[in-house]
Amino acid sequence: GPQRPYGEFAPDEVAAELNLSYHAAATQLALAHTVTHRLPATLAALAAGILDLSRVRAVADATEPLCDTHAAAVEAKILARGGRASHAVFRQALRRAVLAVDPDGAAQRHELQRRGRRVGLQPFDDGMAELSAFLAAPDAQAAYQRIDALARRAGDADDTRSIDERRADVLTDILLGRHRDDDPIHVEVGVLIPLGTLAGLADTPGELAGYGPIPAGLARELAANATWRRLLTDPVDGHVVEVGRRRFPSPALARQIRARDWVCRFPGCRTPATVCDLDHVRAY
Numbered sequence: 599g600p601q602r603p604y605g606e607f608a609p610d611e612v613a614a615e616l617n618l619s620y621h622a623a624a625t626q627l628a629l630a631h632t633v634t635h636r637l638p639a640t641l642a643a644l645a646a647g648i649l650d651l652s653r654v655r656a657v658a659d660a661t662e663p664l665c666d667t668h669a670a671a672v673e674a675k676i677l678a679r680g681g682r683a684s685h686a687v688f689r690q691a692l693r694r695a696v697l698a699v700d701p702d703g704a705a706q707r708h709e710l711q712r713r714g715r716r717v718g719l720q721p722f723d724d725g726m727a728e729l730s731a732f733l734a735a736p737d738a739q740a741a742y743q744r745i746d747a748l749a750r751r752a753g754d755a756d757d758t759r760s761i762d763e764r765r766a767d768v769l770t771d772i773l774l775g776r777h778r779d780d781d782p783i784h785v786e787v788g789v790l791i792p793l794g795t796l797a798g799l800a801d802t803p804g805e806l807a808g809y810g811p812i813p814a815g816l817a818r819e820l821a822a823n824a825t826w827r828r829l830l831t832d833p834v835d836g837h838v839v840e841v842g843r844r845r846f847p848s849p850a851l852a853r854q855i856r857a858r859d860w861v862c863r864f865p866g867c868r869t870p871a872t873v874c875d876l877d878h879v880r881a882y
Contacts, residue, residue: 603631603635604627604631609623609624609627610623612626612627629654629655629658632658632662633654633658636658636661636666636669636670637654637657637658637661637669637673639670639673639674639677640654640657640658640673640677641654643677643681648677648680648681649681650681652685653681653685653688656685656688656689656692657672657673657676657692660672660689660692660693660696661673661696663703663707664696664699664700664703668699668700668703671695671699672692672695672696672699675695675698675699676688676691676692676695679691690810690811693810693811694803694810694811697803697811697812697814698801698802698803701801701803701813701814701815702801704813705813705814705815705816708813708815708816712734714732715731715732715733715734716731716732717729717730717731717732718730718731718732734816735806735809735812736787736789736806736812736816736820739787739806739807739808739809740785740787743785743786743787744783744785745765745768745769745772746765747783747785748768748772748777748783749761749764749765749767749768750764751783752764752767752768787806787807787820788806788807788808789804789805789806789807789812789817789820789821789824790804790805790807790829791804791805791817791818791820791821792804795814795817795818796817796818796821798818800814801814801815802814803817804816804817804818804820804821805817806820821848822848822849822850823848823850823851824848825845825847825848825851826845826846826847826848827841827842827844827845827846828840828841828842828844828846829841829842830842845878847876852876855871855876856871856872856876859871861874862874863879
């Protein structure tokens with residue numbers, strides 16, 4: 599097997615000394631070894647009180663699949679702005695840094711994880727159970743939005759169920775074939791993709807609304823068949839300068855529409871579709 603960075607029975611000795619289980623001691627020892635050998639700046643930030651132990655553990659976990667050079671680059675990007683306002687924001691910043699530093703590896707890891715998508719069932723007490731799904735983030739986001747929209751539409755003044763109960767009931771009805779989709783729900787999953795990434799000139803991570811940073815390749819995949827809205831952002835601090843009112847169809851959708859409609863759709867107009875605007879029949 600691979601050479602151990604410390605003695606085979608070191609976790610046992612630590613466990614006995616600190617009154618821990620073997621697993622807890624092994625986990626702490628592995629973290630200590632990683633931080634002291636691969637993440638010295640993170641260790642210094644812990645000693646200085648800039649990071650707490652949970653953030654240190656997050657850095658170690660996020661950089662675990664990376665080579666030493668990439669791990670150091672992620673560490674430098676993260677520590678340049680400190681511990682952030684919360685653990686959740688810190689973890690998002692870590693994911694964004696990993697995607698930016700190692701885009702190829704991130705794409706491979708995403709594809710590997712995608713092959714592990716699954717549905718699980720966990721029994722609980724009192725006749726209850728938990729049904730879970732491990733999905734690609736865009737699919738999970740879209741599914742949740744549809745469930746949420748149906749649940750909010752299902753409630754009325756006499757409905758005493760909470761929104762969580764209604765979401766659970768809607769999901770159950772859909773899966774068991776009891777839901778009638780007379781008025782389809784349209785969901786919108788927002789993806790922020792830098793122009794350079796969209797054009798294939800850069801691998802800057804995209805952002806999935808409600809989730810956070812996603813690999814550049816996944817962002818391009820989602821944008822390939824999407825309706826676009828232009829957002830102009832400040833190149834220095836990234837704040838939004840302008841939100842375009844017009845939406846732009848994807849190239850694939852534009853080709854399909856122009857193949858279907860050779861000329862303008864207005865009655866009597868014979869202007870070629872190639873020089874017409876692609877617009878909504880109903881105002882968006």
